[in-house]
Amino acid sequence: MVGLLAQVLVSGLAIGAIYALIATGFSLLWQGSQTVNFAQGDFVVVPAFVMLGVRGLGLPLWVGVLAALVVSALVLGLLFKRVLVDPMLKHGSLQLAIATMALSIVIQNGLLDVAGGEAFPFPGINGGIDWGQIFLDWQSLIVLAVAVAAVTALNLFLGRTRTGRAIQASAQNPQVAVLLGIDVARMILITFLINAALVTLAALLISPIYLVKFNNGIGIGLSAFSAAIVGGFNQVRGAVVGGLVLGVTETFAATFGPDQWRDAVPMLLLILFVLFRPEGILGRREERRV
């Protein structure tokens, strides 16, 4: 029993750490440019397909990862911002949120058209550590380590470097950031590029577990969205806590209950938090200026 609990906990934390990556990007986009990206889950699937595609050409995985990074930065970062976010945000963030839902549908159907509806396997890592009673798989441990390292690095970048602080300042008070000579537009663009990098990393980590399928983004997006809400929508640290909570709860529910519970957990947590603690675990209440 202890062995099973440890294993479920570690794989829950691993999944949760991936959600944390995705939710962090989600939350950064919201803070940096009032973008609620309902296509965030699909943003994870796109680089996964790029990696598979490059691999299909017989090239090694790292080439695929590089290609996916470039495609993500250009398409999910730059193009997404210029073509969808910038024009739509002028009409309001709700209008933009709806446009991202449309984008989600476009991405899914585009992928279905190009790649078909099957779930493609993705190379992962086999084996694990066997301590008799407790078996921990390498896949989960490495995912956990990489995701934690990435989130830590991002937090150090945001908190300790001049550019990172300027990004935070631009998100928290853009008008004043301008007065201090910060190039706010550039900081927002960097935020979109960070998000593109985060979803690419998430794609690399989650695909061996969930496989690669055109509509995987629905579940991933819902989980990441819930993670951001549960942790605190307006805080990067919140997204991390929310992701871990969600990953562990989901995995426990799926292990000890019927399998469908996995999908119900994010929805359930989302509803409970929106009802009883809308600011999330770490979040603060938004000030609304009239």
Next chain:
Amino acid sequence: MATDPSPILVLDNVTGGYGRMTILNGCSFAVARAAITTVIGPNGAGKSTCFKAVFGLLRLTGGRILLDGTDVTGAAPRALIAAGVCYVPQGRNIFPELSVRDNLELGGVALGSAGAMRPKVEAALDRFPILRQRASSQASTLSGGQQKLLEIARGLIAAPKLMLIDEPSIGLSPLMVKEVFATLQGLRASGVSILMVEQNARSALEISDFGIVLETGRTRLTGTARAILDDPRVARLFLGADVELD
């Protein structure tokens, strides 16, 4: 004090506004060095707009702005900071989630690396002991008055010659207003020129050297603060002489 008689800032017949709406209709005045100059006037007179015009945030349709004799009309905030101007706008201007120290460091973000700013941040913390006590706290946990001091301290990181400060007393307790005003007087003593807009016109003029009265985007009156305070028309129109309670 050995005074350079040339003004630090000159607005010369400045016109401009937002979109098609003109707010400044030929606003002209000069700001003296190492002095406090307060702009007063009714709502909509263009007081804050003047500041935005100086700080390159308003598209001007005419006129010139001279800083230290150099034409800075239409210069971007970054260039103005480098030239020695800082702008503390009305309301809350802190970065709430960042620490007090990080907020201060951002005051010099346009000028150099975080490392280069560190001694200046330390100097600012020495100057404002209350901020040193709270240096690692999130700025949002400061009181309103402390936040205003933080904004002023942040402005000082770039070692400005001229500080534009808009309604510093708004929303502060009388005690805090006193402290903020005392801080501005301290800055003047160290040679910083201050141009202030203040709703609380009487108190502001009492610590000022000069006053400027704006009305409908034009300069109505300029003079020493004393002369403005004593002017019966000004008193009736802007200083609430008829409804004076104290």
